[in-house]
Amino acid sequence: MKKELVLEVIQERWSPYALSQQTVEEFKIKAMMEAAGHAPSCNNEQPWLFVYTTRENEKVFNDYIEFLVEGNQIWAKNAYALIISMARTRFSHNGKPNRFAQYDTGMAVSNLLIQATAFDIHIHQMGGFSVEKVREYFRLGDDVEPIAAMAAGFLGDGTNLPADVLKKDENRRPRKTVNDYAFKNKLYNPAF
Numbered sequence: 048m049k050k051e052l053v054l055e056v057i058q059e060r061w062s063p064y065a066l067s068q069q070t071v072e073e074f075k076i077k078a079m080m081e082a083a084g085h086a087p088s089c090n091n092e093q094p095w096l097f098v099y100t101t102r103e104n105e106k107v108f109n110d111y112i113e114f115l116v117e118g119n120q121i122w123a124k125n126a127y128a129l130i131i132s133m134a135r136t137r138f139s140h141n142g143k144p145n146r147f148a149q150y151d152t153g154m155a156v157s158n159l160l161i162q163a164t165a166f167d168i169h170i171h172q173m174g175g176f177s178v179e180k181v182r183e184y185f186r187l188g189d190d191v192e193p194i195a196a197m198a199a200g201f202l203g204d205g206t207n208l209p210a211d212v213l214k215k216d217e218n219r220r221p222r223k224t225v226n227d228y229a230f231k232n233k234l235y236n237p238a239f
């Protein structure tokens with residue numbers, strides 16, 4: 048497949064460290080959440096949960112920042128919104144474990160990212176956060192698994208970022224070539 052055939056919203060997505068504190072309109076956040084909900088899921092379980100806050104609620108915003116490891120707090124505190132994705136890990140109809148819960152939640156996040164990109168909003172995901180703190184804060188039972196944290200906002204100028212962090216935004220992070228991960232007929236048999 049030619050790279051230029053890949054949709055612009057897919058190619059243009061990236062995860063900056065320099066995020067702006069500028070307000071993101073609520074209707075855009077709502078559209079991003081709605082886009083997430085269009086994702087496919089095993090048995091149409093739709094196991095994803097999203098909880099978010101914005102810097103308009105300083106107290107809650109700072110609580111969310113505390114979930115993050117220090118290396119993420121440094122830059123994520125400039126975001127406009129912080130989002131946490133979670134997955135319900137049991138099927139609602141029979142209570143059995145749903146081994147696709149995290150997979151489906153990832154697909155929902157992917158939709159959310161695409162919608163955000165269409166609004167020129169950037170989302171920088173973070174695995175670097177305390178699952179335990181999130182569990183405690185939201186009083187999660189063992190049927191809900193925190194998955195990832197996300198910092199969201201328009202692109203910032205990075206003025207209040209340490210130089211070494213800002214430098215990471217200078218180049219887009221490299222990608223494997225399609226031949227490294229897509230194969231035809233036999234695994235590892237080059238497709239293109």
Ligand SMILES: Cc1cc2nc3c(=O)[nH]c(=O)nc-3n(C[C@H](O)[C@H](O)[C@H](O)COP(=O)(O)O)c2cc1C
Nearest residue numbers: 060061062063119171172173174175176195219220
């Ligand atoms: C599940 C997940 C966890 C991540 N955790 C972190 C993190 O804790 N801190 C960070 O700076 N970036 C984190 N990232 C961002 C990745 O480093 C980034 O997506 C990757 O390098 C590709 O760059 P791009 O998103 O700009 O294309 C995470 C991304 C994902 C999907």
